[in-house]
Amino acid sequence: MPTTDHTLDQILDLAATHFKVPREKLTPDDDFFKTLGIDSLQALDLLTRIEHHFAIELPDYELQGVSDFRTLANRIQARL
Amino acid sequence: MNNFKGQTLSWQIVNGAIELALHRDPCNEIGSLTLDELEKFAAALPGLANEAHALIVHSTLKAGFSAGADLRELFQRGQEMEKGAALRGVREFLERIHSVMNALDAAPLTTIAAVHGVTFGGGFELALVCDIIIADRMARFCFPELRLGLIPGFGGIPRLKRDLGNAVVRDLLLTGRSFNVMKAQQIGLVSQIAAEGEALRVARATASQVGKFDRRTAAAAKEFVKPIPYEELKREIDIFCDLYSRPAVEEGLRKFVENEGVQPYLP
Numbered sequence: 001m002p003t004t005d006h007t008l009d010q011i012l013d014l015a016a017t018h019f020k021v022p023r024e025k026l027t028p029d030d031d032f033f034k035t036l037g038i039d040s041l042q043a044l045d046l047l048t049r050i051e052h053h054f055a056i057e058l059p060d061y062e063l064q065g066v067s068d069f070r071t072l073a074n075r076i077q078a079r080l
Numbered sequence: 081m082n083n084f085k086g087q088t089l090s091w092q093i094v095n096g097a098i099e100l101a102l103h104r105d106p107c108n109e110i111g112s113l114t115l116d117e118l119e120k121f122a123a124a125l126p127g128l129a130n131e132a133h134a135l136i137v138h139s140t141l142k143a144g145f146s147a148g149a150d151l152r153e154l155f156q157r158g159q160e161m162e163k164g165a166a167l168r169g170v171r172e173f174l175e176r177i178h179s180v181m182n183a184l185d186a187a188p189l190t191t192i193a194a195v196h197g198v199t200f201g202g203g204f205e206l207a208l209v210c211d212i213i214i215a216d217r218m219a220r221f222c223f224p225e226l227r228l229g230l231i232p233g234f235g236g237i238p239r240l241k242r243d244l245g246n247a248v249v250r251d252l253l254l255t256g257r258s259f260n261v262m263k264a265q266q267i268g269l270v271s272q273i274a275a276e277g278e279a280l281r282v283a284r285a286t287a288s289q290v291g292k293f294d295r296r297t298a299a300a301a302k303e304f305v306k307p308i309p310y311e312e313l314k315r316e317i318d319i320f321c322d323l324y325s326r327p328a329v330e331e332g333l334r335k336f337v338e339n340e341g342v343q344p345y346l347p
Contacts, residue, residue, distance in 0.1 A: 041107070041143055041198060048218055048260050059257040060222075 001080055007054075008073040014053055015046060015069070028070040056080060081124045082131060086117040091124075097134040097287035098125075098189075107143040110202045110234075111150030115177055122183040129189050133295055134287035137184075137210060138194040138280050145195040145219070146203025149233070155333040163325065170324050174233050174317045177202075181235045185209040185308050188299040190290040194274075194283035195219045200258070205234035208243065211302060214286060215261045215270040216279040222258035228332040233320040238312035244268055 002010075008028055016023040019036045026035060033043065044060070050072075051058055056079040066072055083092045088104035100121060102108040110118075125135075139145045158166045184191060184206075193207035196216030204221050207213050223240075225232050231253075240249050248267045252259070264270040274282040290298065323329060 044198065044220055044258065045218060047258075048220055051260050052217070052262070057259065057263060059255065059259075061255065061257055 004073055004077050007077050007080070008069060010053065011050065011069055011073055011076070014049060018046070018049060026069070028073070029068050031067045032069055032072070033067055050076065054080065081120075082128065084117075084120065084124070086120070088114040089117050089121065091121060091128070093128065093132050095284070095288065096132050096291050097136055097284065098128050098132045100135060100137045102137070102139040102146060103141060105141065106147075107141060107198055108139055108146035108203060109150035109152075110146065110148065110177070110206075111153040112173070114150070115173065115180070118180045119176065122180045125183060125187060129187060132189060133291040133298075134189055135184075135187060135191045135210075136194055136280070136283045136287055137191070137206065138283065139196070142197070144197025144203070145193070145199040146201075146206060147198050148201025148203045148205075148224075151228075151333060152337050155330075155337045158330060158333070167321060167325055171317065171321050174320060177234050178313055178317065181205065181209045182308060182310070182313070185235075185239075185306070188302075189295070190287070190298060190302070192283045192286055194279040196277070196279050200224060201232065201236075202234045205232055205236040205239070208236060208239040211306065212272070212286065213264075213270045214272045214274055214279050214283045215264060216274050217261055217276050219261045219264070219270075219279075220258050221252075221260075221264055221269070222256065223253055224256045224258075226253065227256045228336060229326065229329040230323055230332075231316065231320055233316065235313050235316065237316055238309040241312070242307070242309055 012026045013023060015032065015036060016026055019038065021036055047058060047060065054076055056076065058075060058079055062075050066075060084090060089100060089102050091098055091100045104114055157169055161169065191210040192212045192214060193210035194214050195207050196219050199207055199219055200222045201224055204223060223232050223236060231237060237253065244267055261270060261273055265273055272282060
């Protein structure tokens with residue numbers, strides 16, 4: 001199983017690529033709504049891409065109140 | 081009326097298939113204007129069905145197929161009217177949209193929903209009336225109604241029960257969670273997955289294929305395998321109206337409508 005750091009790296013890569021943000025500008029504790037400039041619909045899009053990438057299901061109720069990449073990585077890690 | 085261009089939707093016949101396109105910003109919320117135009121379509125459908133062998137329902141908006149019922153309108157109307165009148169209005173709206181959904185469900189041609197992005201609530205219910213759901217890889221489905229103190233009101237539960245196992249229906253309904261296209265295919269909801277942006281193209285190819293077969297036979301096969309659960313559909317309206325009258329629903333709708341945060345209000 002990948003480590004949490006590895007999972008976190010993959011999320012940051014995925015977010016940077018899809019939302020066209022320089023990868024070096026993203027850090028684990030960033031608020032991804034602010035850093036990526038996304039709304040709730042785009043956050044759902046990101047969730048779907050993450051689920052496809054990691055081949056997991058991540059119910060959206062587990063993401064209530066989650067807005068930073070590190071916590072998101074922990075939620076994903078629990079489903080791997 | 082073989083062609084129509086309305087404020088919320090349009091239709092035309094392309095290569096023997098009726099293409100019903102939804103295009104009300106921001107994400108095809110279904111309110112009274114959309115209902116008016118859906119009723120126009122349902123009225124035109126018998127004539128259109130003489131000219132076509134299939135119907136494709138799709139959205140031209142980037143955000144998705146449909147975010148469902150127009151909750152802002154539902155909340156606003158509830159504020160403007162006294163409780164009894166508001167409830168009568170809700171029941172009338174539901175009865176009208178059920179008539180449209182039932183007409184689409186029973187249409188004597190093969191119906192295909194080509195969905196992408198957000199396919200939630202009433203939008204999900206619109207897809208469920210179709211014979212075949214073809215989903216873009218980025219489509220996402222959800223019945224969020226319980227989060228607002230309601231149940232799906234456009235025929236969703238009886239049709240989901242018709243098509244899926246009851247245990248899955250309970251999970252989707254009682255958690256109100258959204259799920260992706262892989263899950264949707266795994267549970268038998270979606271039969272074909274298209275690459276991003278390709279759902280309409282795949283739907284057109286499917287419509288072309290079903291057009292090769294004898295129409296009378298296709299209609300008989302459809303009628304045989306896809307019964308319409310009329311009694312449960314009526315009961316759904318009663319349950320919805322019973323729940324709608326409670327203060328908890330008004331409060332849930334208010335929080336949803338007045339929320340200005342990046343994340344929507346969803347408990």
